[in-house]
Amino acid sequence: MIDARGYSCPTPVVMVQKAVKDGGPSKLEVAVDNQCSVENVTRFARNAGYQVKVVDFEGDFKLLLSK
């Protein structure tokens, strides 16, 4: 899991960008702690061909990426 909680913009997206480089894994979990990062990571992941599901994670958010 990528734990991007606490990082300010655009670091969470940069972390996901790194992880999905060269095709990337078919499944990936990303934890973030604010709505803005949820939106940014979701948008980036969709553009990279992933489906995104957002679930609650210890009061924060976990994004389940799959393709």
Next chain:
Amino acid sequence: MPKESFIKRYGLLIGTGLVVGAAAVLLTALGNPANMGFCIACFLRDIAGALNFQRAGFDAEVGTGIVQYIRPEIIGLVLGSTAIAFAKKEFRPKGGSSPMIRFIVAVFVMIGALVFLGCPLRMVIRIGGGDLNAVVGLVGFALGILLGIRFLKKGFSLRRAYQQSMAEGLIFPVLMVGLLVLLMVRPDFIIFSAKGPGSMAAPVLVALLVAVIVGILAQRSRLCMVGGIRDAVMFKDFRLISAFVAIIVAVLIGNLALSKFNLGFVDQPIAHSEATWNLMGMVLVGWGSVLLGGCPLRQLILAGEGNTDSAVTVTGYIVGAAVSHNFGLASSATGIGTGPVAIAVVVGFVVLAVISLMNMQKLEG
């Protein structure tokens, strides 16, 4: 996965941009200084003046400087953000992501902004007014952002922020309420310029209301001048930059309608034509703002949401404004400041370079 529709993708941001642009034209028509419907840097500088942290252009005859005023726009932007953040359950006190580094970077961002004479938002508003010096500033701003992106790509980060107490998160919005009280009561120890840009202002309640609306929209849309160019370059994401363009379009149309559009380099309001310094000032702003994760407007909005790192950043801007004016670093319509401007800008670049290099992380989650 259905493709996101154009309206869903760009609607809120373009709408926000148009409202911000229209609001800027309106506030200027109602009394704000020219091409300064909104300017986060200028307005924080004016607040620093009102609190007597600087009294630039002090005139013994009238007893005040020229840029001293508690700008209700700042208060409204923050409180609009706070209100909507609470309503949407997005008010989350957090901080601790390298606060002192943020403070120092913010000081230099403000110094750069006052060399140019405006924050990124005013830069865009100046472009919409036909001020070509601001186009030079935009080139510098973009160069600064590109510099910052190089470090972001190599893993630059100011580390994690952590959850904090409600009291910690509320301090900044409460300070804004305090400023609002001071603005309404106008006690003797708060200084309001009797002449100069600080004496030019839209009516308090109108400015406050307009700013609250803009604050709400900016919080919802995550509007950010730095993010626009950054996301376009890094992620081929053109959402934020669409708002950037929308602001220019709205201001342009507004100025044309009111016959205030004036294309050129010379005789632009509260601006100078020293290209090198317009450029260099905005390089500093662009680079520093990428390191901070957002433009001055965005920092105000985040501070309103309980982000205390952004609150520290805004405090840095205010100190930077006082430093700029007390040491003759801030420009004026006649040109750059009479103090050691070149030294300050070069020191700023060195500081940003050292901070950029010393905060490379391995971002493995």
